[in-house]
Amino acid sequence: MQIDLGNLAALALGCTVSAGGGGGDPRIGELMAAEAIERCGPVEVRPLSSFGEAEVIMPCGMIGAPTVMMEKIPHGAEGRIIRETYEKQFGLPVAALMPFELGGLNGVLPVAWAAHAGLPLLDGDLMGRAFPELHMLTPHLSGMSGSPAVITDERRQTIVFDARDNVWLEKLVRNCVAALGGSACGGLYTMTAAEAAGPVIEGTVTRALGIGEALRRDGEDRVAAVARVTPLARLGQGKIIDIERRATGRFVQGSTLIEGHGVDAGRLFRLEFQNENLVLLEDGAPLATVPDVITLLNAHTGHGLVTEETRYGQRVEIVVFPAPAAWTSAAGLAAVGPRAFGYDFDFVPVQVSGG
Amino acid sequence: MAEHDELRVGVDVGGTNTDAVLLDGRNRLLAKIKHPTTPDVTTGLLSALQQVLRQEPDAAARVGRVMVGTTHATNAILHRRNLRRVATVRLGGPATHAVPPLRGWPADLRASISCGETIVDGGVEMTGEPLVPLDEDAVRRFLDSVSEQAEGIAVAGVFSPVLPDQEYRVEELVAEVLGERPVSLSHEVGSLGLLERENATVLNAALVEVAEQVTAGLQNALSALGISVETFVAQNDGTVMSLDYARRYPILTIGSGPTNSMRGAGHLTGERDALVVDVGATTTVMGMLTQGFPRESTAPVDVGGVRTNFRMPDLVSLSLGGGTMVGPPGTGILDAGSVGNRLSAEALVFGGGVPTLIDAAVAAGRAAVGDVGRTTGHTRLLHRAVAACDTRLAEAVDRVKASAREVPLIAVGGGSALVPQDLPGVLTVHRPEHHEVANAIGAAVAGVSGAVDRVFSYVNGREEAIAEAVRLARDEAIRAGADPGLVDVVEVEEIPLAYLTQPVARLRVKAAGPLRMP
Numbered sequence: 001m002q003i004d005l006g007n008l009a010a011l012a013l014g015c016t017v018s019a020g021g022g023g024g025d026p027r028i029g030e031l032m033a034a035e036a037i038e039r040c041g042p043v044e045v046r047p048l049s050s051f052g053e054a055e056v057i058m059p060c061g062m063i064g065a066p067t068v069m070m071e072k073i074p075h076g077a078e079g080r081i082i083r084e085t086y087e088k089q090f091g092l093p094v095a096a097l098m099p100f101e102l103g104g105l106n107g108v109l110p111v112a113w114a115a116h117a118g119l120p121l122l123d124g125d126l127m128g129r130a131f132p133e134l135h136m137l138t139p140h141l142s143g144m145s146g147s148p149a150v151i152t153d154e155r156r157q158t159i160v161f162d163a164r165d166n167v168w169l170e171k172l173v174r175n176c177v178a179a180l181g182g183s184a185c186g187g188l189y190t191m192t193a194a195e196a197a198g199p200v201i202e203g204t205v206t207r208a209l210g211i212g213e214a215l216r217r218d219g220e221d222r223v224a225a226v227a228r229v230t231p232l233a234r235l236g237q238g239k240i241i242d243i244e245r246r247a248t249g250r251f252v253q254g255s256t257l258i259e260g261h262g263v264d265a266g267r268l269f270r271l272e273f274q275n276e277n278l279v280l281l282e283d284g285a286p287l288a289t290v291p292d293v294i295t296l297l298n299a300h301t302g303h304g305l306v307t308e309e310t311r312y313g314q315r316v317e318i319v320v321f322p323a324p325a326a327w328t329s330a331a332g333l334a335a336v337g338p339r340a341f342g343y344d345f346d347f348v349p350v351q352v353s354g355g
Numbered sequence: 356m357a358e359h360d361e362l363r364v365g366v367d368v369g370g371t372n373t374d375a376v377l378l379d380g381r382n383r384l385l386a387k388i389k390h391p392t393t394p395d396v397t398t399g400l401l402s403a404l405q406q407v408l409r410q411e412p413d414a415a416a417r418v419g420r421v422m423v424g425t426t427h428a429t430n431a432i433l434h435r436r437n438l439r440r441v442a443t444v445r446l447g448g449p450a451t452h453a454v455p456p457l458r459g460w461p462a463d464l465r466a467s468i469s470c471g472e473t474i475v476d477g478g479v480e481m482t483g484e485p486l487v488p489l490d491e492d493a494v495r496r497f498l499d500s501v502s503e504q505a506e507g508i509a510v511a512g513v514f515s516p517v518l519p520d521q522e523y524r525v526e527e528l529v530a531e532v533l534g535e536r537p538v539s540l541s542h543e544v545g546s547l548g549l550l551e552r553e554n555a556t557v558l559n560a561a562l563v564e565v566a567e568q569v570t571a572g573l574q575n576a577l578s579a580l581g582i583s584v585e586t587f588v589a590q591n592d593g594t595v596m597s598l599d600y601a602r603r604y605p606i607l608t609i610g611s612g613p614t615n616s617m618r619g620a621g622h623l624t625g626e627r628d629a630l631v632v633d634v635g636a637t638t639t640v641m642g643m644l645t646q647g648f649p650r651e652s653t654a655p656v657d658v659g660g661v662r663t664n665f666r667m668p669d670l671v672s673l674s675l676g677g678g679t680m681v682g683p684p685g686t687g688i689l690d691a692g693s694v695g696n697r698l699s700a701e702a703l704v705f706g707g708g709v710p711t712l713i714d715a716a717v718a719a720g721r722a723a724v725g726d727v728g729r730t731t732g733h734t735r736l737l738h739r740a741v742a743a744c745d746t747r748l749a750e751a752v753d754r755v756k757a758s759a760r761e762v763p764l765i766a767v768g769g770g771s772a773l774v775p776q777d778l779p780g781v782l783t784v785h786r787p788e789h790h791e792v793a794n795a796i797g798a799a800v801a802g803v804s805g806a807v808d809r810v811f812s813y814v815n816g817r818e819e820a821i822a823e824a825v826r827l828a829r830d831e832a833i834r835a836g837a838d839p840g841l842v843d844v845v846e847v848e849e850i851p852l853a854y855l856t857q858p859v860a861r862l863r864v865k866a867a868g869p870l871r872m873p
Binding site for chain 1: 447448450451452547758817851852856857860
């Protein structure tokens with residue numbers, strides 16, 4: 001399996017769906033990857049089982065505001081700089097890159113770096129979706145430290161973090177990114193293939209690719225095509241009739257009202273988000289919640305909608321993908337379940353019907 | 356001359372027709388003319404002006420202002436004609452190398468425009484602090500290397516809409532190294548999003564030749580008529596710019612046709628917040644007027660196969676018009692294409708044999724043209740077509756509207772009879788007289804504007820940040836010639852940025868008003 005100029009667009013499209021409303025527009029990452037693949041060749045995507053136990057895997061991505069990166073585009077060597085910094089730290093060569101977040105911009109950015117570095121990409125990630133904070137990654141659940149973490153900016157400055165714990169790491173990195181101008185690139189939770197066997201959510205790169213390819217096929221029910229790639233629930237279709245957004249400091253919070261259409265005429269859905277979509281409500285009761293991945297698909301284009309882009313009048317289909325198993329464990333729900341985001345109810349696992 | 360005596364001329368040079376109107380000092384229509392557009396433009400323009408002025412005694416001497424809208428720039432890009440060779444300077448190194456300038460352009464367009472690109476160290480952060488100092492030597496070396504070929508220079512700096520100083524500095528360096536050579540600066544062309552803004556800037560630099568031809572043609576036509584007054588060119592946001600500015604920023608004319616049509620429709624009905632739908636033979640275009648101006652698109656806009664982000668009206672286009680064929684069984688009822696300009700021969704009501712949407716409108720009693728008797732054998736099919744057309748229009752209404760509030764709709768264009776009197780979410784439907792020259796009227800009543808699109812920190816409060824953005828937009832409108840007492844804020848959009856430590860938002864503010872009287 002490889003990512004080349006023929007299937008890169010499908011991967012980017014799949015990343016808009018797997019993000020659950022967050023993660024930013026993947027476009028700048030897609031352009032970077034296209035440029036890197038053109039110059040350096042396609043990127044090999046390999047399963048975890050193909051790596052030797054001691055081989056080093058480097059999870060990476062951008063940290064900060066994707067909107068800033070639309071201006072301050074990376075130079076393209078970030079992946080190599082992070083890797084070299086790690087190699088100096090560990091004295092071991094990095095064998096593969098891996099997206100730490102398979103959703104939005106971060107689902108495609110590591111493809112550009114892998115092409116540039118001539119390294120394979122591991123078929124997996126540490127979120128299985130998009131989340132806002134650095135301790136919302138699967139290795140945190142098993143007590144693994146995100147440190148040493150490496151951040152680099154477009155001036156080729158690098159900073160290595162050795163934090164007391166992952167909550168501190170999030171705080172230090174986030175403030176450092178602000179000082180660097182609102183966006184930077186980083187690696188964290190770098191681990192051996194043996195260590196990766198627990199936390200890595202496998203197959204997410206090929207899954208996003210499959211979702212994107214299904215959405216790009218013409219002349220059929222797109223969502224049904226996606227359901228053949230990965231289990232999902234269709235919770236409703238309708239029109240966005242109101243959207244409210246506010247900047248609360250570290251997050252953009254708000255809600256979207258969706259009026260049911262077609263078979264869902266007469267229903268009213270309320271989708272609440274904090275960077276990513278958190279809960280889908282009907283008559284005050286949750287139909288779906290984090291950590292399940294709630295995505296609004298644009299009914300005209302099939303794209304997953306980023307919360308920044310939703311606006312009145314858009315026709316949408318509400319689809320929900322079951323969360324990776326790591327997030328539905330007791331520890332997972334404590335970290336990213338509805339109560340972790342301030343809701344007074346428990347996780348409502350979505351009921352998946354066969355494709 | 357007292358201002359209420361002053362006449363105003365509005366002209367719209369379209370692909371098919373050159374329309375001209377004459378308005379009095381209170382913006383009332385005195386005369387109108389439709390004239391075929393000629394290949395050299397000037398001949399048709401001169402002829403249209405002559406004919407419209409002839410309808411009012413002593414008109415040429417009483418004209419105080421001439422406003423012109425044209426599609427020249429669009430056509431030049433589509434046909435790769437009269438484009439200048441451009442050298443592109445991006446200020447963004449060591450960042451931004453991952454995606455070089457002009458990536459993704461159609462190869463032939465790139466070949467006919469670009470004579471070199473470079474990325475030099477420079478650019479600023481979203482706060483305006485420098486990313487790294489501008490590498491002036493690298494700029495000089497690049498300019499030297501393209502001095503033979505470059506007919507224009509495009510300059511795009513990272514976050515230049517926040518702080519344009521480095522772009523101005525490069526303009527000085529061009530003068531120093533190359534002497535007189537047109538320069539296009541990205542912060543004056545596009546908004547946030549470096550690649551799209553840079554693309555728009557390069558296209559702009561390539562269009563300078565076209566702009567000079569148009570402005571020269573216009574000046575020749577006017578002096579042939581003995582008119583020497585202030586002349587303006589319509590921009591795509593419902594405002595006008597001086598000839599000098601149009602020579603420098605021709606790309607801002609792209610999309611002025613639909614904008615003028617919407618502004619003209621608003622003027623004819625007195626509505627300031629309304630949907631405008633323009634139904635032709637093949638296509639229907641719908642947009643939204645807010646406070647008298649077309650709402651702008653926030654998404655990137657494709658110009659000749661290139662992604663750009665300069666302000667464009669936010670429009671929904673449907674392949675739906677009077678000539679749309681009502682489909683044979685097997686295809687979607689409205690998906691069989693259009694008979695286009697053969698409508699007057701092929702539609703049933705005009706004696707032809709093809710059921711079209713104009714036949715459907717006649718059968719439904721919405722239009723009274725041709726012979727309704729010829730539709731009788733097709734009644735059921737035509738009724739289904741009307742219903743399908745209404746559904747598509749209703750969907751377009753929802754896509755264009757910004758909120759659930761009911762708003763009026765203004766229907767213009769040759770196929771506007773298709774628009775039903777009742778549409779969900781629509782308060783009333785207006786069908787104004789003179790709608791066939793709405794374009795030229797829109798040009799004649801255009802105002803001037805100022806806009807801000809930047810990232811603002813809310814550290815000192817959200818209200819303060821918005822007030823600052825509003826002040827900057829108003830000041831710019833006044834500098835552009837707006838009457839300070841009549842400038843209104845017509846659009847404020849707030850997009851909070853996620854994943855940062857402090858509240859930060861992108862604010863887009865636009866202020867506009869009528870031109871100050873001389």
